[in-house]
Amino acid sequence: MSGPQAPEPTLEGQADASAGSPDEDAAEGIQHSHRMLSFSDALLSIIATVMILPVTHTEISPEQEFDKSVQRLLATRIAVYLMTFLIVTVAWAAHTRLFQVVGKIDDTLALLNLACMMTITFLPFTFSLMVTFPEVPLGIFLFCMCVIAIGAVQALIVLYAFHFPHLLSPQIERSAHRGLYRQRVLGIIVRGPALCLAAAGFSLFFYPASYLLMAMVIVLPHVSKAAGWCRAQLVGPREPPAHSVEVFTFDLHEPLSKERVEAFSDGVYAVVATLLILDICEDNVPDAKDVKEKFQGSLVAALGESGPHFLAYFGSFATVGLLWFAHHSLFLHIRRATQPMGLLNTLSLAFVGGLPLAYQQTSAFTKQPRDELESVRISCAIIFLASIFQFAIWTTALLQEGETLQPSARFGGREHAFMFAKLALYPCASLLAFACTCVLSSFSTAIFHAMQIAVPFAFLLLRLLVRLALASLRALRGLVGPVLARPAQSPLLPAPC
Amino acid sequence: MSGPQAPEPTLEGQADASAGSPDEDAAEGIQHSHRMLSFSDALLSIIATVMILPVTHTEISPEQEFDKSVQRLLATRIAVYLMTFLIVTVAWAAHTRLFQVVGKIDDTLALLNLACMMTITFLPFTFSLMVTFPEVPLGIFLFCMCVIAIGAVQALIVLYAFHFPHLLSPQIERSAHRGLYRQRVLGIIVRGPALCLAAAGFSLFFYPASYLLMAMVIVLPHVSKAAGWCRAQLVGPREPPAHSVEVFTFDLHEPLSKERVEAFSDGVYAVVATLLILDICEDNVPDAKDVKEKFQGSLVAALGESGPHFLAYFGSFATVGLLWFAHHSLFLHIRRATQPMGLLNTLSLAFVGGLPLAYQQTSAFTKQPRDELESVRISCAIIFLASIFQFAIWTTALLQEGETLQPSARFGGREHAFMFAKLALYPCASLLAFACTCVLSSFSTAIFHAMQIAVPFAFLLLRLLVRLALASLRALRGLVGPVLARPAQSPLLPAPC
Numbered sequence: 001m002s003g004p005q006a007p008e009p010t011l012e013g014q015a016d017a018s019a020g021s022p023d024e025d026a027a028e029g030i031q032h033s034h035r036m037l038s039f040s041d042a043l044l045s046i047i048a049t050v051m052i053l054p055v056t057h058t059e060i061s062p063e064q065e066f067d068k069s070v071q072r073l074l075a076t077r078i079a080v081y082l083m084t085f086l087i088v089t090v091a092w093a094a095h096t097r098l099f100q101v102v103g104k105i106d107d108t109l110a111l112l113n114l115a116c117m118m119t120i121t122f123l124p125f126t127f128s129l130m131v132t133f134p135e136v137p138l139g140i141f142l143f144c145m146c147v148i149a150i151g152a153v154q155a156l157i158v159l160y161a162f163h164f165p166h167l168l169s170p171q172i173e174r175s176a177h178r179g180l181y182r183q184r185v186l187g188i189i190v191r192g193p194a195l196c197l198a199a200a201g202f203s204l205f206f207y208p209a210s211y212l213l214m215a216m217v218i219v220l221p222h223v224s225k226a227a228g229w230c231r232a233q234l235v236g237p238r239e240p241p242a243h244s245v246e247v248f249t250f251d252l253h254e255p256l257s258k259e260r261v262e263a264f265s266d267g268v269y270a271v272v273a274t275l276l277i278l279d280i281c282e283d284n285v286p287d288a289k290d291v292k293e294k295f296q297g298s299l300v301a302a303l304g305e306s307g308p309h310f311l312a313y314f315g316s317f318a319t320v321g322l323l324w325f326a327h328h329s330l331f332l333h334i335r336r337a338t339q340p341m342g343l344l345n346t347l348s349l350a351f352v353g354g355l356p357l358a359y360q361q362t363s364a365f366t367k368q369p370r371d372e373l374e375s376v377r378i379s380c381a382i383i384f385l386a387s388i389f390q391f392a393i394w395t396t397a398l399l400q401e402g403e404t405l406q407p408s409a410r411f412g413g414r415e416h417a418f419m420f421a422k423l424a425l426y427p428c429a430s431l432l433a434f435a436c437t438c439v440l441s442s443f444s445t446a447i448f449h450a451m452q453i454a455v456p457f458a459f460l461l462l463r464l465l466v467r468l469a470l471a472s473l474r475a476l477r478g479l480v481g482p483v484l485a486r487p488a489q490s491p492l493l494p495a496p497c
Numbered sequence: 498m499s500g501p502q503a504p505e506p507t508l509e510g511q512a513d514a515s516a517g518s519p520d521e522d523a524a525e526g527i528q529h530s531h532r533m534l535s536f537s538d539a540l541l542s543i544i545a546t547v548m549i550l551p552v553t554h555t556e557i558s559p560e561q562e563f564d565k566s567v568q569r570l571l572a573t574r575i576a577v578y579l580m581t582f583l584i585v586t587v588a589w590a591a592h593t594r595l596f597q598v599v600g601k602i603d604d605t606l607a608l609l610n611l612a613c614m615m616t617i618t619f620l621p622f623t624f625s626l627m628v629t630f631p632e633v634p635l636g637i638f639l640f641c642m643c644v645i646a647i648g649a650v651q652a653l654i655v656l657y658a659f660h661f662p663h664l665l666s667p668q669i670e671r672s673a674h675r676g677l678y679r680q681r682v683l684g685i686i687v688r689g690p691a692l693c694l695a696a697a698g699f700s701l702f703f704y705p706a707s708y709l710l711m712a713m714v715i716v717l718p719h720v721s722k723a724a725g726w727c728r729a730q731l732v733g734p735r736e737p738p739a740h741s742v743e744v745f746t747f748d749l750h751e752p753l754s755k756e757r758v759e760a761f762s763d764g765v766y767a768v769v770a771t772l773l774i775l776d777i778c779e780d781n782v783p784d785a786k787d788v789k790e791k792f793q794g795s796l797v798a799a800l801g802e803s804g805p806h807f808l809a810y811f812g813s814f815a816t817v818g819l820l821w822f823a824h825h826s827l828f829l830h831i832r833r834a835t836q837p838m839g840l841l842n843t844l845s846l847a848f849v850g851g852l853p854l855a856y857q858q859t860s861a862f863t864k865q866p867r868d869e870l871e872s873v874r875i876s877c878a879i880i881f882l883a884s885i886f887q888f889a890i891w892t893t894a895l896l897q898e899g900e901t902l903q904p905s906a907r908f909g910g911r912e913h914a915f916m917f918a919k920l921a922l923y924p925c926a927s928l929l930a931f932a933c934t935c936v937l938s939s940f941s942t943a944i945f946h947a948m949q950i951a952v953p954f955a956f957l958l959l960r961l962l963v964r965l966a967l968a969s970l971r972a973l974r975g976l977v978g979p980v981l982a983r984p985a986q987s988p989l990l991p992a993p994c
Contacts, residue, residue, distance in 0.1 A: 050775050110825065125782065129800075132785055266535055266539055278550060291630070299635045
């Protein structure tokens with residue numbers, strides 16, 4: 001029915017247009033890496049958030065007090081979650097940089113990448129094993145082996161790609177210093193696993209040394225960066241070496257690919273938003289036998305029992321959704337994501353991943369009014385931290401606005417005020433809720449979730465108010481100096497509606 | 498350190514280049530919908546697979562026989578999973594078509610889309626409620642309300658977008674028949690919810706009518722399509738109406754956006770691959786107290802206990818990963834995804850989603866050797882179904898190869914044999930394993946998982962063999978007719994290694 005002239009969907013069309021001749025490449029067995037990278041991002045974002053599950057599923061029986069042992073268990077699990085998140089993010093960043101060097105893939109590289117993903121998915125398990133048994137060599141040993149396996153697969157990918165240079169990114173492919181590149185890239189990749197190999201060795205007879213070595217893996221690049229910055233401040237910027245323009249791609253100080261930051265963040269938000277519904281679908285469909293015996297066959301009563309769960313779910317989804325929305329708006333105005341912005345984004349995401357914990361906290365304790373205040377406070381703290389780090393991304397971007405932001409979002413740009421309002425909404429709202437818990441002696445979780453659901457409407461209201469304020473400002477200016485004001489109008493002109 | 502002339506990462510650069518002036522758009526509050534759509538795809542793919550969790554977590558105590566009541570429970574849950582998967586896929590397809598009409602978004606549309614997502618995430622819950630209590634009006638009522646809510650939000654999105662036509666896809670924006678479009682699009686969106694509204698009404702006094710109405714929602718488009726096809730066969734193709742070229746975009750018979758099919762499939766594969774590690778991270782980190790008491794402090798013994806789990810995990814990941822790889826290779830050669838291909842893809846994905854069940858089956862029963870054969874058979878059946886539907890996509894594409902496939906994958910193209918081998922690998926391997934279970938009296942799950950892990954290597958071997966066969970064929974031809982054969986060589990020339 002449809003003629004062959006039916007136009008392609010927009011984005012596909014774009015990809016085709018920019019890829020030159022996709023069929024020609026496909027015929028040579030070479031493929032653009034876009035889809036493989038999205039798949040990897042999805043996998044990694046799920047893996048990063050996985051360790052929140054043991055935290056949220058920590059069982060606290062209703063009689064049991066929130067006592068020391070439970071607190072310690074919970075604290076350990078939260079620490080494991082945060083550390084795992086950071087470790088997986090480091091692995092993800094390394095993966096991003098690797099595929100900034102390797103521009104195209106073929107079947108072998110796709111399979112190697114799958115092997116790399118498989119080893120990375122095992123990181124959270126080995127890490128939590130290591131934390132649970134800090135003094136047993138096996139835990140350390142397995143974790144180090146995992147890191148070494150990842151390094152080995154990545155080194156294989158690099159060697160393979162440099163052996164078939166048409167797989168490299170065009171810039172490196174054309175470079176005369178290709179051998180130098182390979183050396184450098186391999187050096188960066190192998191550094192961490194080499195330290196871990198030493199750590200695995202030490203784990204057999206003196207385990208504290210292992211931890212020291214592993215800490216070095218994380219700290220080293222930052223130390224060298226800080227040292228470089230200090231030197232630059234003292235002595236003035238170093239003269240760039242002769243081939244510096246070409247070496248940049250794999251430099252740790254370089255901005256990450258904005259698209260992959262977005263994809264990874266999307267994955268985390270999507271997983272967090274749905275972790276809640278997973279629990280609800282599994283636990284809150286009442287059993288037919290139960291309904292007959294406990295509720296005299298009334299389904300409404302049975303569902304009413306888990307009513308607070310649903311309210312909490314909608315509240316949480318609204319929060320996660322709106323935080324995603326703020327992130328989306330923010331990155332729309334960001335031109336490139338620098339290293340500090342990437343770090344702040346990771347921290348923000350780590351707390352977003354903690355939101356199911358907030359949900360669990362506020363929905364599990366609804367029967368003990370004494371604990372409600374406590375759980376609402378924890379939720380507020382998590383939301384505040386998640387949103388304040390988003391705000392920090394924006395502040396950091398403003399420091400180098402010429403390089404990092406689109407003109408409309410810079411100081412004085414017409415979207416600047418909006419962005420500020422969007423990003424300040426959640427820090428303010430969560431602080432306000434926290435303050436309420438301190439003033440009021442009873443602050444029900446139901447009210448809290450109702451507030452969460454109300455925030456999107458508050459946002460729409462805010463939007464309207466900002467529009468009105470701008471319009472009235474314009475009208476005022478029009479009255480004061482109709483001729484003078486006219487050139488200044490256009491950047492403040494509200495968007496249609 | 499980095500000069501501002503450092504080039505953008507490739508894909509971002511592409512997006513910028515093709516979007517004309519992104520900053521201009523951003524300044525008007527209009528945004529390209531690409532990221533929002535990926536986020537929606539990620540959410541929907543997680544939601545589609547969520548109902549596999551109750552299936553895999555069906556508890557069967559070791560003493561308990563695999564008796565009638567457990568079987569019935571399991572069968573119900575599997576049916577719920579498959580139906581939910583199909584329903585969510587239908588919602589996803591509607592979402593895809595909707596955003597083929599709405600080309601750009603602004604803040605309001607992004608928020609409306611989040612609301613739409615929130616209602617869709619509630620579909621699995623209401624559906625499983627309806628199935629658990631088929632005769633209680635409330636279950637039906639809630640499910641219908643959910644569908645109506647989705648329809649209402651989508652209608653709002655359409656109305657909003659048509660009110661600000663710059664948000665529509667360029668083709669519709671420029672069209673003279675815009676009012677007609679709106680009518681038509683709204684009609685398609687409202688059809689399903691209207692039927693559900695009637696079903697919700699009937700649920701109060703005569704519930705079988707509700708089921709009939711809901712069945713109509715799914716069947717109607719297919720019936721009308723089949724009727725159209727029959728008429729076309731009998732009477733000859735209908736004359737297209739005057740403005741048919743413009744109406745196509747929202748036509749149910751039109752191919753889906755290939756990019757979104759890929760994104761949705763990626764999401765499903767990523768979730769399925771990681772569902773397994775979620776369980777492992779939560780359940781298989783041994784407890785410090787347990788290790789001291791039960792295993793005399795030996796962590797190795799404690800981990801050895803759950804050794805089969807790890808083997809099963811690696812086997813499963815290898816299978817899911819390689820199925821993704823086959824899917825990836827297949828869609829690389831596909832130019833557009835027609836309606837039947839989309840359906841086959843959905844079915845394939847539904848069985849891929851069943852793979853965690855296969856894992857659970859093969860890893861839960863390892864202590865009862867009598868059941869091992871049974872569970873390996875189930876795994877083989879699931880893998881066979883998942884891969885045979887992939888193969889069917891390929892076969893269907895070959896039927897209209899001019900329209901659906903890249904030239905290199907068509908009959909006689911140089912990638913044709915490879916694609917065939919890739920896609921036939923899993924159906925053959927799973928059939929073989931199934932046959933083994935019939936012949937051998939004891940077929941251990943460990944062997945099965947080892948086989949799963951071996952398949953990628955088998956694939957690499959296969960690749961090498963095909964290369965060798967082609968090379969020898971070429972050499973042979975070279976010997977027989979060195980001059981005649983030369984023009985035929987190039988399409989069969991193996992890609993560099």
